[in-house]
């Protein structure tokens with residue numbers, strides 16, 4: 001199968017600091033790829049490069065290529081690219097408005113018009129994220145009154161309103177308890193049937209539980225990528241082995 005995203009000799013520097021170094025990586029479609037590695041190894045920078053958020057950094061320099069469905073992302077209009085490659089943040093990002101309007105806002109931005117269309121799609125996205133039954137009688141309530149786990153599911157539902165193909169997730173469970181982490185992990189696995197997921201996680205067990213493949217970064221370099229099972233049971237590189245054993249981190 002052709003990769004959905006392909007990184008070719010991708011390097012990123014901010015000012016004089018090299019952050020990502022000659023990364024080559026094929027990201028398969030409708031699978032979950034976990035990105036792991038110690039703090040500062042460049043995980044978030046990698047996500048921000050994939051949807052070109054990195055260009056907001058005035059001093060950023062990117063070399064090499066990121067291909068999305070075979071096309072260099074520099075040739076895709078920014079708004080279109082960010083619609084197709086969505087980003088879910090570490091902390092839930094509900095807008096200070098009703099649950100309904102959080103999704104309606106994104107849908108209207110995406111060009112959806114008419115109340116019946118909005119109602120239909122909002123229900124579908126809330127159902128997909130397992131939130132509909134919990135909130136169907138409170139759609140006009142402020143989204144800020146939802147629990148942290150519900151807010152994160154709402155944030156994911158909102159990011160799906162613009163019909164992305166890829167979801168980049170930057171530690172989406174880091175502010176959640178075990179119960180809500182399990183709900184979001186189950187949701188991510190379900191979403192991977194329809195979407196390509198790239199998830200940054202500090203939690204090795206989370207990568208092990210949900211990812212189809214896992215990539216380990218160290219000092220801005222991709223050290224190793226493999227199917228998650230092979231990665232954890234039979235790491236090929238000594239640095240990976242030491243990281244998995246907790247010898248540094």
Ligand SMILES: Nc1ncnc2c1ncn2[C@@H]1O[C@H](COP(=O)(O)OP(=O)(O)OP(=O)(O)O)[C@@H](O)[C@H]1O
Nearest residue numbers: 014017019037038039040041042043044045046057
């Ligand atoms: N805007 C910036 N200007 C200068 N250096 C930066 C900038 N953003 C990130 N860096 C540096 O790049 C390196 C990688 O940062 P990045 O946030 O991508 O790492 P990370 O692996 O996601 O870390 P963490 O796990 O702690 O979130 C770090 O050394 C960081 O200090």
